[in-house]
Amino acid sequence: MDPKESYNKIFSLIEEHHRWFSNSLPLIASENIPSPAVREAVASDFANRYAEGWPGERVYAGCTYIDKVELICNELAQRVFQAEFADCRATSGVVANLAIYSAFSNPGDYMLAASIPSGGHISHGKKEHFGTAGFVHGLNIEHYPFWKEEMTIDVDATKKKILGMISDNKKPAIAMFGGSLFLFPHPVKELAEFMHEHDIYVNYDGAHVAGLIAGGEFQAPLKEGADSMTMSSHKTLWGPQGGIIVSLQKHAENIKKAIFPGNTSSHHLHHVAGKAVALAESMEFGKDYAKQVIQNAKSLAQFLAASGFGVLGEKRGYTESHQIAVDVSKFGDGGTIEQELEKANIILNRQLLPGDIKAGKHYMHPSGVRIGVPEVTRLGMKKGDMETIAAFIKRVVIDKVDPTQVAKDVSAFRKDFQKVHYAFDNTMLAHEYVRFRK
Numbered sequence: 001m002d003p004k005e006s007y008n009k010i011f012s013l014i015e016e017h018h019r020w021f022s023n024s025l026p027l028i029a030s031e032n033i034p035s036p037a038v039r040e041a042v043a044s045d046f047a048n049r050y051a052e053g054w055p056g057e058r059v060y061a062g063c064t065y066i067d068k069v070e071l072i073c074n075e076l077a078q079r080v081f082q083a084e085f086a087d088c089r090a091t092s093g094v095v096a097n098l099a100i101y102s103a104f105s106n107p108g109d110y111m112l113a114a115s116i117p118s119g120g121h122i123s124h125g126k127k128e129h130f131g132t133a134g135f136v137h138g139l140n141i142e143h144y145p146f147w148k149e150e151m152t153i154d155v156d157a158t159k160k161k162i163l164g165m166i167s168d169n170k171k172p173a174i175a176m177f178g179g180s181l182f183l184f185p186h187p188v189k190e191l192a193e194f195m196h197e198h199d200i201y202v203n204y205d206g207a208h209v210a211g212l213i214a215g216g217e218f219q220a221p222l223k224e225g226a227d228s229m230t231m232s233s234h235k236t237l238w239g240p241q242g243g244i245i246v247s248l249q250k251h252a253e254n255i256k257k258a259i260f261p262g263n264t265s266s267h268h269l270h271h272v273a274g275k276a277v278a279l280a281e282s283m284e285f286g287k288d289y290a291k292q293v294i295q296n297a298k299s300l301a302q303f304l305a306a307s308g309f310g311v312l313g314e315k316r317g318y319t320e321s322h323q324i325a326v327d328v329s330k331f332g333d334g335g336t337i338e339q340e341l342e343k344a345n346i347i348l349n350r351q352l353l354p355g356d357i358k359a360g361k362h363y364m365h366p367s368g369v370r371i372g373v374p375e376v377t378r379l380g381m382k383k384g385d386m387e388t389i390a391a392f393i394k395r396v397v398i399d400k401v402d403p404t405q406v407a408k409d410v411s412a413f414r415k416d417f418q419k420v421h422y423a424f425d426n427t428m429l430a431h432e433y434v435r436f437r438k
Helices: 003-022 036-040 066-080 093-104 132-136 155-167 188-197 210-214 251-262 269-307 334-343 374-378 383-397 401-415
Strands: 086-087 110-113 140-143 171-179 201-205 229-234 243-247 323-328 349-351 368-372
Touching: 036 269, 066 086, 066 188, 066 229, 066 269, 086 132, 086 251, 093 132, 093 171, 093 201, 093 229, 093 251, 093 349, 110 155, 110 368, 171 188, 188 201, 243 251, 251 383, 269 323, 269 368, 269 374, 269 383, 334 349, 334 368, 334 383, 334 401, 383 401
Parallel strands: 110 140, 110 171, 171 201, 201 229
Antiparallel strands: 086 243, 229 243, 323 368, 349 368
């Protein structure tokens, strides 16, 4: 393939992706659709510039307007998350977590976090699993005792574990709340004071639930005792891909230095601009959106359970967040079912569930799938539409209908959901391809 042929092929594939997603049900819990305004900010000349350091203290010239936008972004993050300090420079949620590890622990220290099957993220993971905390920063990871029936951290067992670690000279330097499979609020207020009494730094990874927290519909980690909250800017918070840290003021200088020069050089300035726009949108529309997301997740879980699926968290109403965990082991494995649903234009992901590792399950073929509703909610879907989505999934997974036939029905259903909602401007189609070339 010659250079011009490759050039044309690249754009052909990108445009094909846009067409596919405009005819699909995007149910990845870690994804969302940005507004046209966010896309405009990301496409700006900010993408081509450098601004190492803090606004007003840059290594580079040419930052007059970049500095002003970044300061607005930080101010908006403080207001949205009711925080004393905000730093919007992290280039991802993983980098935000790495900055916390760098600022408040040393290699060889211990950290408490949820295991991956219990909801923890790979950035909280052990060295032998190539997790960021262990592999990059050299932390030793101990896992929270987890209560599968309630799908949350066991408070009393955690206190006992911490005391045991202290007696074994393994006192945690950091306790990490939050994670990737995240159905219910974590017991921050039940554990933070106990942790602080033992000089343990408390961070809350809100990557998945930041938009719900911004809307006041989940939990308020900083008010409940966390020292800081790290997050992604592109999941339930609907900005471009990136990271944000908010914290108490007393931790500000350590966090600033951990971001730069510690873990970033230039920090993707176009994405900072996009984060600022998304935060402004969140202040205006975030509460209504967060309420609808949770209503949709609960409704979808109920419809799936009624269809014969094993939805986790039944005792607590299945979920209080944007996502659902479904045990599909009666019908196959999570990896195979993920692939079959993709053929039907239903995009979700396989998921390790509590107990999978002990049962010998592999992450490529686990017993579960994870379903998220942030994107379909922003496309305007409501409770009744969740029943339709559940029916599509049932047809593929339980009824074994040809996925390509279901894909046609999914495409027809999507025709009524092509605009971004909860935004100042939605003149463009949600997955519209913007062409700059002539």
